[in-house]
Amino acid sequence: MTSEVRIIGLKGPADIMPGVDLAAMIVEAAEDRGLSFSSGDILVVTQKVVSKAEGQLVDLHTVSPSPFAEQIARAQKKDPRLVEVVLRETKRVVKMDQRVIIVETRHGFVCANAGVDESNVAGEGTVALLPVDADLSARRLRQAIRDLTGIELAVIISDTLARPWREGFVNVAIGVAGLEPLKDYRGMPDTEGRMLQATTLAVADELASAAELVMGKLDRIPVAVIRGYSYTPGEGTATQLVRPPEKDLFR
């Protein structure tokens, strides 16, 4: 059992342009901090820098809202162009009320505004979408860092989402590579020797939340290294963190 975990923030560059080599940038940021990656380290990278590097940006000036988007925008007091972009990322609307549009995205995540976000994006009127496939983004980043350094990391791509019932956003995993995102304790004996029931922990989400503690929103710390946590290596994906419709009581 791990008894000490370290979370180390890495500064990112002032601006990240589409097509940039994110792996090289992260390796350089680690070097700048005097940090050498070790096997077993977990790299947590914010969705925003991944989306920027992958060019997942939309200039709202180029967007013509549909009549439906116009109507929703009026009712929810939002920019119709933003609503149009949100709807294009949407597979199913979960809830629309109080200026909040909660949808199931093309990827299957349930979140407000389909993860489309205006903050920390250069250019007035430019918004960032989620990566097309954040699991694939994580696997590619993992491979690229292995190619550069020879080290096998686990990679988590994180985004800050709101939740029902509780105030405030928390960081969760939307892409993973090299680790199992869920840790299943079912059938294992508890401290009293009884079987634990129905306890599966979303460790990838907990790792993403832990990483947020060193990230902050205002500083340029889009990457964290988590060291000392003994995760289960594997081919897990963040889509495993999405509750299947038949088990979801809050569809």
Next chain:
Amino acid sequence: MTSEVRIIGLKGPADIMPGVDLAAMIVEAAEDRGLSFSSGDILVVTQKVVSKAEGQLVDLHTVSPSPFAEQIARAQKKDPRLVEVVLRETKRVVKMDQRVIIVETRHGFVCANAGVDESNVAGEGTVALLPVDADLSARRLRQAIRDLTGIELAVIISDTLARPWREGFVNVAIGVAGLEPLKDYRGMPDTEGRMLQATTLAVADELASAAELVMGKLDRIPVAVIRGYSYTPGEGTATQLVRPPEKDLFR
């Protein structure tokens, strides 16, 4: 901005009896590990040990289920005595389906089984309730540790809860003392100099999730010390983490 955070697990005793001095026990566990508390440390303690120390235990053999509890238990395939205990802790039922009973507890938290839990409790047929007032428990523990050591810590009492939409449980804060549980970025400039919109982070929940990484369910590590995170000191409570009914779209 913090750029490195450490999370250190502290072993707990084999069994925790009602009335035990939890503060003394934690100070001793820290000494055993060669750790001296410092001002600014955050102590995260699992609800289970707090509930045990406070005697928040119910022997199911002493519980007579009401006809309503019997009926629910049949429909949801649960122990009617457990259902009875859950209903006694309940202010409002949110959802009952698929063997899951999600309620608003007397405290206002929305969670499965009103936080009533059978695991890691000594005695077959004994269950642990949530603390009567986990914010008060946190304040008392903080005061007791200050009395013993002279050090001002922040304290979080955590519990592992399921969420809608996403698989797996994560650790969240159900009691806090000495820190503000929400960090509000609204109105602050982002990296591009624009105002951040609607971004309030539930840092107490993120701290609880981070602590879980060293806790595990099978080992006796019910306490974690988080060091290096610059929180906002204050008189915040975990009830601030409960979304007010009028803002909650998933009541």
